[in-house]
Amino acid sequence: MKMTMDSALADARERLLARAKRDGLTTVGYDVLPSPLGALWVAITPRGVATIHYGEEPSASELRRLIRVYGPGIVPDHKRSSTLARELDQYFTGKRREFDIAYDLSGLTPFQTRVLNATAKIPFGSVSTYGAVARRAGNEKASRAAGGALNANPIPIIVPCHRVVGSNGSLVGYAGGLDAKRRLLAIEGAEVARPSQDGAAGAAPYVRGLGPGRQGPEHADGGRRP
């Protein structure tokens, strides 16, 4: 039987990682997934998806967070990313409006966590504003800080920070680039050119998209599932 170096190494690596896992040496699995928005570096912890990063390599700060929380046992793992890969694929092809996979915000500050959990409640096909998200995170004056927390969102797409726009309806910014933000909102059929009215007392926090059947169901549990 003739074997190439590549297949011999792939076999050896698979067995090595299985042994390391059995011995409790590894904690987090990562993978690079293709998507219509380019490659995504993703990391899955025992609690859920901890990272979706636009690009083939994680950012230094993202890696630092993972190492701080889970140690250095962060290894390539295609099996572990398969559920996420399937859900993302369904989302990008218009077959999924909500993610069932759990997410993991360990290592973030309480304020960041509140902002991101509030963002996770913005329904598919809707947009909200930084001010509204700050209010839902418990500090309505902190819209700039909420913007900072969203800017550092480690799990874009699943925690849909693309659904947060400026109070005048402008897209403002996005880690994956404004074009990615536009495309995500287009997939969801969200209307963004229309300014939100949620500065007014008691106003509805979300601006609904205008397309037919775009009433996204609201998460009942903050998106964090055990």
Added chain:
Amino acid sequence: MEDPALTFGQLLERHERELFAYALRLSGQRADAEDLYQDTFLAAFRAWPPPRRGNERAWLYKIATNRAIDRERKAKRIVANVDDLPLAAPRRDDVTLVDLAGAIETLPVGQRAAFVLRKLEGLGYVEIAMALDCSEEAARARVSEALKKVKAAVA
């Protein structure tokens, strides 16, 4: 770009290919090479963190070499499996692969490691000295002694 901290995955992705090739060249057999590769990385993960930043490569070679020497002492002699030799072969070569692999295989393990690290893996003497846990001078001596023997064997 700043490299904040190292993960097992990064160490693996950066160095596993050359370490696996080294294991194949040292042992001459795929099954042994795979064991050596696994043992090397598991030992590295257990001994985490690497002793000094930027020396991960030499550190891994050192672990692999020590493990290979231990194994050899226990198992005494290894007979190379001819089917596995093309895997272990250097890319450019005038002599036949079987001749060369056979010649390398007859070297004592310390000299074999030195020879493979220098001539097949292309490490510098500083790294070889670290990997073999000896002085640079001793590393040069071992490579030169091994080279003499290999040349004689394939002449």
